[in-house]
Each structure stands twice: as C-alpha cells, then as structure tokens.
Amino acid sequence: MGDDVTEPAHATTSSGPSVSASRVVPFYRPDIGDEEIAAVVEALRSGWVTVGPRTQAFEEAFGHHVGARHAVAVSSCTAALHLALDALGLQPGDEVITSTMTFTATAGAIIHAGGRPVLVDCAPDTLNLEPAAVERAITLRTRAIVPVHFAGHPVPMDELLAVAHAHRLPVIEDAAHAFPARDRGRPIGTIGDVTAFSFYATKNLCTGEGGMLTLADGELAERLRSRRLHGMNRDAWRRFSGEGSWRYDVTYPGFKSNMTDTAAAMGLVQLRRTPALHRRRQALAALYTDLLCDEPGLQLPTTRPDVEHAWHLYVVRVRPAWVSITRDALIEALKAAGVGAAVHYIPLHLHSYYRDALGCRPEDFPVASTAADTLLSLPLFTLMSDDDVRYVADTLRGILERHRR
Numbered sequence: 001m002g003d004d005v006t007e008p009a010h011a012t013t014s015s016g017p018s019v020s021a022s023r024v025v026p027f028y029r030p031d032i033g034d035e036e037i038a039a040v041v042e043a044l045r046s047g048w049v050t051v052g053p054r055t056q057a058f059e060e061a062f063g064h065h066v067g068a069r070h071a072v073a074v075s076s077c078t079a080a081l082h083l084a085l086d087a088l089g090l091q092p093g094d095e096v097i098t099s100t101m102t103f104t105a106t107a108g109a110i111i112h113a114g115g116r117p118v119l120v121d122c123a124p125d126t127l128n129l130e131p132a133a134v135e136r137a138i139t140l141r142t143r144a145i146v147p148v149h150f151a152g153h154p155v156p157m158d159e160l161l162a163v164a165h166a167h168r169l170p171v172i173e174d175a176a177h178a179f180p181a182r183d184r185g186r187p188i189g190t191i192g193d194v195t196a197f198s199f200y201a202t203k204n205l206c207t208g209e210g211g212m213l214t215l216a217d218g219e220l221a222e223r224l225r226s227r228r229l230h231g232m233n234r235d236a237w238r239r240f241s242g243e244g245s246w247r248y249d250v251t252y253p254g255f256k257s258n259m260t261d262t263a264a265a266m267g268l269v270q271l272r273r274t275p276a277l278h279r280r281r282q283a284l285a286a287l288y289t290d291l292l293c294d295e296p297g298l299q300l301p302t303t304r305p306d307v308e309h310a311w312h313l314y315v316v317r318v319r320p321a322w323v324s325i326t327r328d329a330l331i332e333a334l335k336a337a338g339v340g341a342a343v344h345y346i347p348l349h350l351h352s353y354y355r356d357a358l359g360c361r362p363e364d365f366p367v368a369s370t371a372a373d374t375l376l377s378l379p380l381f382t383l384m385s386d387d388d389v390r391y392v393a394d395t396l397r398g399i400l401e402r403h404r405r
Helices: 034-046 053-066 077-086 104-112 131-137 157-166 218-227 236-240 261-292 327-336 352-358 366-371 386-402
Strands: 070-074 095-099 116-120 142-146 172-175 194-198 211-215 314-318 375-378
Touching: 034 261, 053 070, 053 211, 053 261, 070 077, 070 218, 077 104, 077 142, 077 172, 077 194, 077 211, 077 218, 095 104, 104 116, 116 131, 116 352, 131 157, 142 157, 142 172, 211 218, 261 314, 261 386, 327 375, 327 386
Parallel strands: 095 116, 095 142, 172 194
Antiparallel strands: 070 211, 194 211, 314 375
C-alpha cells in the first residue's frame, strides 16, 4: 500500500515457531517456480540486467492485461506514487487526501513530492476511505486524492470520481494490494488518472521489488519514463543498444526509480500465471470464509456487490465482546502453534511522526482507531494447501474458544 514494503507490524514467519507446534504455516511464501528462475537466468545471460528490452516488454504486456493505454515500470510502488505526485508540481502547503488505513509509503510519497497528507477515516466494512469523508476534507489547498484499495478490495471509484471531478482534482490510485481487482467490471488500473501497483515479495504478482504506473495520458507517460531515470530523454538501453545514440539531454532533475530487466523477466512469467494465481487466492479466501463464518469472536472481511476482490490479504477483526484474548496475545498464541500472522495496518494517525506533524487525534478517526487493536491478517498465499487453511482456521477457533466470554 503505497507500499512495496509491507513488512507489517507484528509479522511472524516460519523462522521460530514453538517446539510444540505440530505444523508450520508461515504468513507468506512467494510462489516462484522454475519458469521464473529460468527467465531471470536468461536475462542475466543476455547482458541486459538493468532497464532494457524485457522492461519494455513487461510494460506492454501489463498494460494490455489491465486494459491501460500506457504502463511505466518502476522500482517500487513507492517510487510509482512519488513519480505520479511529483508530476503534479506540488508546492508548499498543497494538500493531498488519502486514507489513514495504509502503509506509511502512501503518505511518505506525498511528503517527498512536496505535499502535505490529509488523512481521512475509513468505512467500517471494507476499511477503504469513504468518498463522503474525502469531500469533507477538501479545501482550497487540495491538489489530489490518493485512494488506497485496502487488502485488494476496490474503493467505490464512481462515487470518488464524482467528488474528484466536481472539484477538478486528479485521482492517483494506490493499488499496491489491488492487482487484479475490478470495480463494476472495470480493471483497477484503468479508472483513475494514474494507478500505482506493487510487485513486492508478498504481492499477488511478484518481481522481488518493483512497481508499475498505468495511465491513459501518453504525454504524461513519457514524462514519467524520463523522470524515473534521472530526467534523461533516452533510456539507458536505447542509448547503449544498436538503435540508440550516446547523446542525451536532461530535461528535469529526475530520480533513480527504474525497473531492472531481471525483475521484468520474472514479472512477465508471473503475469502469464496471473489467472491461475488469482483463482487460487479466491479459492483460499472462500475456504477461510466457509470455515470461519460461524465464529462469533471474529468479524470476517466484506466483499461489496459489483466488486472483484484481489484477495491480497485476508483480514479479520477480533470481537472483544465475544472473547477475552487481545489481538496481540492471539498473534502470540498462533505463533506458538506454528501459524504466522500480521497486522495491516497500524493506522497512520497513530504513528508518532504523523500524529505530531499533522496534529492527528485518535478521536478524529473513530473507525480506524477502533479497528487498530483488533485487525489480524491470516496467512494467504498461493502455495498454501487446503489443509494449511484448515489448520489455521482450526487453530484460530480453538484459541478463541478457550477465551470465550
């Protein structure tokens, strides 16, 4: 989310379960096979290890997959957000509205692009930002809106775009969790003005590190391509390939945010596998819901009508009215049983930097503040077996039953 680094608070892995654990289910394990490894080796042997022809091929393939006119590959989703926001030419005092329920990279990108984040609360069911809350937060200094598709569930984009268009504000989507989600049949990546994706190690499409921008504006796409590589008017591979020239011009003091061809090689394979990987995530999420739907101690994730969830995360919430165990103690009990768990996220307004810099108070964000102590992300990755899901669900239910009020 805004992220490429979703190393969330309280993450646990397979590195240290209790000796009493009968099974180990880590929070995440990337689904990387022989085809990805072979593609990376081929890229290394080709001599192109930084931005090159495979990066261009990945851009074209990804843009075609989501239906976007243009795609610009970068080093991370954080870099993608930063580049998109930088292109707005933000000035001191300019405000950008985003959700408090996100990773720090979302707001950090706003700050590094010269803006001031304005945080809004989230919806009780999906934990996505509410368009009505966005409209209330708009001032004469507002320059853009950055919605975050939390856990892979799309923000209600029609309602948000209505607000944005009424105030003539661009929408830059943080879709770090949202590939390959859809809102009312439209792929995320084709709805807002610019969309930023993440291909971090834990993401639905993994290149290790990496990200992508999708957009319809061809002139802006070329500007972003230049700014991702120092503001030069030629990519390195064009300059040093037979079709290029050593001459170049610097048109802007840009950044070092390009993707590598080794990452793009892996991305091309993962993109071809996306339909099967997505179906597996959907099946795993459905199995969790079937196994946990009658557990009173948990609030399960919601999927609104007309939405296709990417199922990057399966986030439940502990119900203190039904169980006496705290979320933090539950994570430790799961860890002792060999189950990795994580928290997405500690809302931004509860972190010391944003609290102090933005003057945030917990009572200004009642939904996110209430959710903050109850959120729990269960393991969800395509290498999980159905039995792994059953073990996680049975272990979780057993712990909650022992702490029933």
